[in-house]
Amino acid sequence: MQAQAQALVEYGRAKVNLTLRVVGRRVDGYHDLESVVAFADCADRLELLPGPELKLETTGPLADACGATSDNLVLKAARLLAERVENLALGAFMLEKVLPVAAGIGGGSADAAAALRLLARLNGLAVDDARLQEVALKSGADVPVCLASRACDMTGVGETLLPLSLPKLPALLVNPRMPVATKDVFAALGLRSGQLRVGASDVIRAPAWPDDGASVGDWVQVLASVPNDLEPPALRVQPVIADVLSALRASPGALLARMSGSGATCFAIFSSASEAQAAAAKLSAEHPDWWVHAGELS
Numbered sequence: 437m438q439a440q441a442q443a444l445v446e447y448g449r450a451k452v453n454l455t456l457r458v459v460g461r462r463v464d465g466y467h468d469l470e471s472v473v474a475f476a477d478c479a480d481r482l483e484l485l486p487g488p489e490l491k492l493e494t495t496g497p498l499a500d501a502c503g504a505t506s507d508n509l510v511l512k513a514a515r516l517l518a519e520r521v522e523n524l525a526l527g528a529f530m531l532e533k534v535l536p537v538a539a540g541i542g543g544g545s546a547d548a549a550a551a552l553r554l555l556a557r558l559n560g561l562a563v564d565d566a567r568l569q570e571v572a573l574k575s576g577a578d579v580p581v582c583l584a585s586r587a588c589d590m591t592g593v594g595e596t597l598l599p600l601s602l603p604k605l606p607a608l609l610v611n612p613r614m615p616v617a618t619k620d621v622f623a624a625l626g627l628r629s630g631q632l633r634v635g636a637s638d639v640i641r642a643p644a645w646p647d648d649g650a651s652v653g654d655w656v657q658v659l660a661s662v663p664n665d666l667e668p669p670a671l672r673v674q675p676v677i678a679d680v681l682s683a684l685r686a687s688p689g690a691l692l693a694r695m696s697g698s699g700a701t702c703f704a705i706f707s708s709a710s711e712a713q714a715a716a717a718k719l720s721a722e723h724p725d726w727w728v729h730a731g732e733l734s
Contacts, residue, residue, distance in 0.1 A: 441486040441527075446553045447479035448546030449585050450535050450609065451578060452696045452703055452733055455662040458625065460632035466577075466593045467622060472645070472659065474587045474602055474733040476609060480547050481532040482510065484554040490514055490526040496533040501615070503537075509548035513575040517555055520567040525558050536727050538615035540670075540697030545578035552583060578697075587734060589645065601648035603655065604732045606709040608716050610684060611701040611727040612676045621698040624669035633665070656691045656705055663694070670699035677702065683723070687715035705733070 452474050459468040480496070492511050494502050502508060510529050518524045529551060535543035552568055552575075555561070561568060563583065572579040577594035587602035627633065643661060646654045671677050677700050684693035684704040689711030693704040706712040709732070716730035 443483045443485045443530075444554050444557055445481065445483050446550040446557075447481055448535070448543070448550040448582065449479040450476040450729075451542035451546060451582055452476055452607075452609070452701075453540070453664060454659050454733075456664040456666055456697065457662065458627070458633055458665040461627035461629055462593075463630045465629060467627070468592060469590065469594070471590045472587075472600065472662070473581050473590050474605065475585050476541070476607070476729070476733055477731040478535065478609070478729045480535050480543060480550070482547060482550040482554065483530040483532075484527050484551070484558065485530070486525060486527040486558055488526075489528065490518075492529040492531060494531045494533055496531070498533045498536060499531075501537040502531075502533055509544045509575055509579070510551040513548040513551050513571055513579070514555060516571040516574055517552065517567065520571065521559065521561070524555065526555070527558070529554075536611040536613065536615075536701065538617060539611050539701045540616065540618075540695065540699045541609070541611075541701045542578040542582055542697065545576045546582045546585075548572075548575045548579050549582035549585065552579075600645055601650075602734055603650065603652055604734045605652055605655065606706040606712045607731065607733045608684065608687070608690075608704045608706065608712045608719075609696075609701055609727075609729045609731075610680050610703070610719060612680055612723075613725060613727055614674055614676055614700050616670060616674045616677075616699045618698040620673050621666050621670045624672050625666065626669075652691070652705065652707065659705075660692050664696075666698050667695045670695060674700050676700065680726070683719055684715075687711075687718070690715065703733070 454472040589598040690704040
């Protein structure tokens, strides 16, 4: 009797933009960015059971927010890879959705990246296989960074990644459970095709990120000098973000608070895990409708 195939499991960790500069809008409509990206210790769970049919089932507390299964980035990434790898082994995906959707933490991108890692494992492909990297970028601007799921300085439209040595940052993530569409935030930013946000006399120069072994305080000092350029337009699109930021900044022990990505998730970095957990308990009690997670960024 043939043994039943074993399911493979990967996790799609939440992506957090510690900084985000919008350099400009290219003539093809894409935006050039520079962002220091870290990953949280909260994640969606993705399982792949090898089989003849490609399909996806979504479960978990936030499954209803995922929209139509046919539009899911997990399936998009799998189909794109199947177009490039002959006889690609596929199967049935099971996604346990715990991360907020349209939240600025790359939940869908992290799921797509997890799907690519699973398919790579199933088919004996290296994670740095050029076809995998191509599919990641075609699936979405955040998928390449989520494929690696490690701290880095991300530039271009998301395709250029420079690894960074980031210490474990005690942090609190908060989302007001109000979805924010990335396209709406960029529309509110209002850059024309081919327009730069900086002139010849005001060129963005990346700061010198701290070296390996630098402290949380060292990182916070440098991060505080580089903003998230999407925060002001996101506040116009979804004003409740201001309430989240205000609550985080008022939390005892918060060293830095800002929005991640295009919102509405915001984060605060703390000097200790106990302070982050105390802040989480307080905000959960005061705002039971908010999604709150205390943990680490790395």
